[in-house]
Amino acid sequence: MKLKHGIAMTAVGMAAVLGLSACGSDGKDDKGDKKPAGSAPAKAAESAPAKDTASGNGVEKLSGKEISDKAKKELQGATAVRFKMTGTEDGERMDVDLALDKQGNCAGTVKTAGTGTIEVIKLGDRVWMKADEKLWRTKANPQAAELFKGRYVTGPTSEPSLGGMTKGCELTALQAKVGQDDDGSETITKGAPTTVDGQQAVPISAKGTTISVATTGRPYPLRIEDSKDKSAVTLTDWNKPVPAKAPPADQTIDITKLKNPGQQGL
Template sequence: MNHRTMRRASAAALIAATVTSAAACGPTGGDAGAQNTPSTSPSPAKPKDAFEGLTGAQISDKAKTALKSATSLRVTGDAPDGEGRTLVIDMAMDTAGSCRGTITQPDAGVIEIIKNRSSVFMKGDEAFWRASIASDKNLNAKQADAVLEIVKGRWMKVDKKTARAMIRKDMCDLSAVADELKGDSPTTTSRGADITRAGQALAVVYDRDGDSVTTVHVTKTGKPYPVEIINTGGTDAGSLKFTDFDKPVDTTPPPADQILDPRKLNR
């Protein structure tokens, strides 16, 4: 599950978060004359390592298989768009191609998306619409202001062709993401020290490709889902976070009175 695969699959990468762990504290010494009394309580048994004896590549393959078995999830992170810009994505998606979430573009505002099997709805904030209107050289300032008044705060139902231009399939369809996943090479992948985050035990796997290092955090209890993928070095520095596995994606359409009739833009 290397960094090139995840870039293609999700088009997203967050600035890598620094993971710190506190060192365990040793016993505190008593008074000078006090006598240490050995504890008679047995030490708690160390939980069995779910990945004992597995290589980093084997753990990565298990995470890939678990991700392919998920029916839905939520992806959050920053995404290079291939044109030197960074997108901020927060998208819930499922294997039916439905999704709901937001994409924030640098200097071009926020767009909200609701996509189900039959319809696609989008709503941009004022910055998004101003950037979109500015790209239309056929509109003068007065016309642009008139269009902005019509569209701001409103949802629009868009056709499939427009939706395909707006939304990459691998940003909305979990099946497309899973299909892109590839295994890691045993020669470049290794297991690091486990960590615990928010009470959850995670295995840590590293994959190296030249100057780039991809770190994958994999759950050690339940299904071995990858919950975070961090890229450092190279041109794809960042990370993805995966949450809300197998939770239904809410694709309820917006209220009818909040949906703009596109014909109004042609008047």
């Protein structure tokens, strides 16, 4: 099944943090507390784990470039993370809530206003996908919609009709992209201290993207906002196990065992 707004779109949601955390400085003093242009008040649905908010880490005293480097290091070293994204794609609202780890496991949902909601679970090289009735009506023929209603479609990630849905589940792939576009030409502006869901943070901004970095505990990037596409990403549950488990067999259909390709509606 090739959904236009599939799990692969979660990589787009992470582009902001990957791009900004790779930015360099042009050598100008970026230690001022000027509020980044286009930034919005930072807030998030969840805070970082309480154990990471015990003491100040001193990043608010650093330059924007130095704060960016620290946030980039935390992202590159993370074993797991959960992110929630709100934004638009081709004018349609999209909401993503996905937890993923370095082992390739993930669990979460992708919802688009016009298409519907899809739940995705990935454990290693196996994936389960459960779409709501609205999505099946939009993307599949009536026979497939009836067959798959209320069930998970499952198969290996090598299955072409499912593999595209799991690209955004690869934390290691996202981490590998950090720093790839660093040409050292961007100035990173540091803003005044703020809070993200009660946790102290400092915003840094470049290329229209603002990242709020924790100033207590580890300097995790807590929230990313893109003024160009009005998207926002909240990062939580750093290094926590992904809450994913295989659905019951009686609630699944193995797509590789469907003998009639026309029945799949893919």
